[in-house]
Amino acid sequence: MARRSDKIIMRVSGISKSFGNNKVLHDIDLTVYEGEVVVVIGPSGSGKSTLLRCMNFLETNESGQIYFGEELVVHKENAINNMRQNVGMVFQHFYLFPHMTVLQNIIEGPTQVKKIKKQQAIAFAEELLDKVELLDKKDIYPAMLSGGQKQRVAIARALAMRPKLMLFDEPTSALDPELVGDVLTVMNQLAKEGMTMLVVTHEMSFAKEVADRIIFMDEGKIVEEGKPDSFFINPENSRVKEFLSRIIK
Amino acid sequence: MKYDFSIIFTKFPIFIPAAIETLKIAAAAILVGVIFGLIIAFGRLSKVKIIYYISTLYVTIIRGTPIILQLFIVYFGLANIVRLDPYTSAILAFGAHNAAYIAEIFRGSILSIDKGQMEAARSIGMTNFLAMRRIILPQAFKRAVPTLGNQFIIAIKDSSLASTIAVRELLLKSQQLGSSNFRFMEYLLIAGIYYLIITGVLSFFVNKLEKRLAVNER
Numbered sequence: 001m002a003r004r005s006d007k008i009i010m011r012v013s014g015i016s017k018s019f020g021n022n023k024v025l026h027d028i029d030l031t032v033y034e035g036e037v038v039v040v041i042g043p044s045g046s047g048k049s050t051l052l053r054c055m056n057f058l059e060t061n062e063s064g065q066i067y068f069g070e071e072l073v074v075h076k077e078n079a080i081n082n083m084r085q086n087v088g089m090v091f092q093h094f095y096l097f098p099h100m101t102v103l104q105n106i107i108e109g110p111t112q113v114k115k116i117k118k119q120q121a122i123a124f125a126e127e128l129l130d131k132v133e134l135l136d137k138k139d140i141y142p143a144m145l146s147g148g149q150k151q152r153v154a155i156a157r158a159l160a161m162r163p164k165l166m167l168f169d170e171p172t173s174a175l176d177p178e179l180v181g182d183v184l185t186v187m188n189q190l191a192k193e194g195m196t197m198l199v200v201t202h203e204m205s206f207a208k209e210v211a212d213r214i215i216f217m218d219e220g221k222i223v224e225e226g227k228p229d230s231f232f233i234n235p236e237n238s239r240v241k242e243f244l245s246r247i248i249k
Numbered sequence: 250m251k252y253d254f255s256i257i258f259t260k261f262p263i264f265i266p267a268a269i270e271t272l273k274i275a276a277a278a279i280l281v282g283v284i285f286g287l288i289i290a291f292g293r294l295s296k297v298k299i300i301y302y303i304s305t306l307y308v309t310i311i312r313g314t315p316i317i318l319q320l321f322i323v324y325f326g327l328a329n330i331v332r333l334d335p336y337t338s339a340i341l342a343f344g345a346h347n348a349a350y351i352a353e354i355f356r357g358s359i360l361s362i363d364k365g366q367m368e369a370a371r372s373i374g375m376t377n378f379l380a381m382r383r384i385i386l387p388q389a390f391k392r393a394v395p396t397l398g399n400q401f402i403i404a405i406k407d408s409s410l411a412s413t414i415a416v417r418e419l420l421l422k423s424q425q426l427g428s429s430n431f432r433f434m435e436y437l438l439i440a441g442i443y444y445l446i447i448t449g450v451l452s453f454f455v456n457k458l459e460k461r462l463a464v465n466e467r
Binding site: 141 | 363365366368369370371372373374375376377379383384387388391465
């Protein structure tokens with residue numbers, strides 16, 4: 001049994017999305033259980049990122065429902081903001097706030113959104129920075145960091161909100177190859193600690209080692225879904241076979 | 250009559266009250282311009298159609314007509330409704346004028362911020378307002394500084410138009426003194442030197458601010 005709990009963290013049901021005449025998501029259903037690491041893979045343009053962004057309402061789905069836990073998230077500012085406080089998002093291009101130091105980036109959410117006392121927020125931020133091994137950079141501005149360091153700060157910033165689910169949108173795709181490892185190590189560690197994660201990535205080694213479940217998307221549909229072992233060794237769908245043969249040499 | 254440039258030195262100090270007047274109108278116009286400019290910029294960025302159209306119409310009218318016409322409309326044109334003194338008229342007209350230009354400066358700098366910044370802010374649960382205030386505007390303002398400085402310099406020079414409605418600022422002072430003894434050139438040069446000093450000092454501080462703000466950029 002791959003999933004570690006029967007408790008549902010997030011569920012999307014019948015999600016569709018178009019950009020103009022281009023339909024990028026076709027009636028997607030997906031459930032993420034507590035403590036589970038779900039990795040979404042697939043060719044570019046398959047709708048992986050759009051699905052992730054719909055789940056956080058950064059894109060607006062045209063049809064279908066999004067449930068956080070048991071609760072339907074309605075298209076209202078309040079409901080969406082409440083949900084977002086519980087769902088961390090990590091972007092391909094980090095999007096750290098350039099006018100704030102590393103520490104300020106991390107305490108921004110807790111102090112401004114959750115109204116947590118600054119001292120308390122700083123203590124937790126330092127704990128998180130220690131975890132991503134960047135405590136010595138806390139008073140530095142993002143411009144002075146490498147891509148890998150930026151992404152680790154971005155992960156810490158998301159974790160500072162104490163999310164129940166972390167969404168990763170191609171977190172290593174913008175990094176120099178030698179910096180990918182540091183970020184994956186942090187994500188690996190997070191998974192071990194039991195964080196529920198939904199990861200869009202092209203890192204097959206990460207998918208193999210860390211994922212509880214792999215989802216393959218193509219042309220806006222979930223084409224295949226399974227545990228890493230069966231998925232990589234014995235894929236059923238021909239599109240998956242083709243994709244894997246191109247990616248894994 | 251020969252030019253007597255020694256007048257420039259001997260009469261220089263008597264322009265000080267006029268220079269202060271120039272500074273007062275320009276500063277007030279800039280202040281009004283920044284406040285209303287920011288509001289109009291949000292109007293121009295608004296998704297609410299009517300707000301967008303009104304603010305766009307405003308910017309189009311102001312940018313499409315001469316500033317001196319706007320000044321005359323406020324001072325002479327509105328006289329049937331309200332009689333504003335020259336000083337107030339100048340501040341209102343120049344403030345309204347600068348607001349349109351400053352609105353476009355703010356709008357441009359807000360749009361220049363990567364939309365990922367807004368997404369990142371929203372993804373930690375910030376409201377649109379909070380994200381604007383804490384994340385977008387500080388960055389946008391930083392980017393606006395050089396262009397804003399330029400607009401402030403234009404505002405200082407444009408304040409000379411207030412001489413046409415008898416505000417006792419630098420240009421009017423030099424005209425009045427010039428017509429008293431026909432030494433126009435000497436007095437105009439004095440006014441010119443004052444303008445150069447004011448705009449020079451302003452540029453200096455804008456440059457300094459720009460450098461200070463650029464510290465954290467790559």
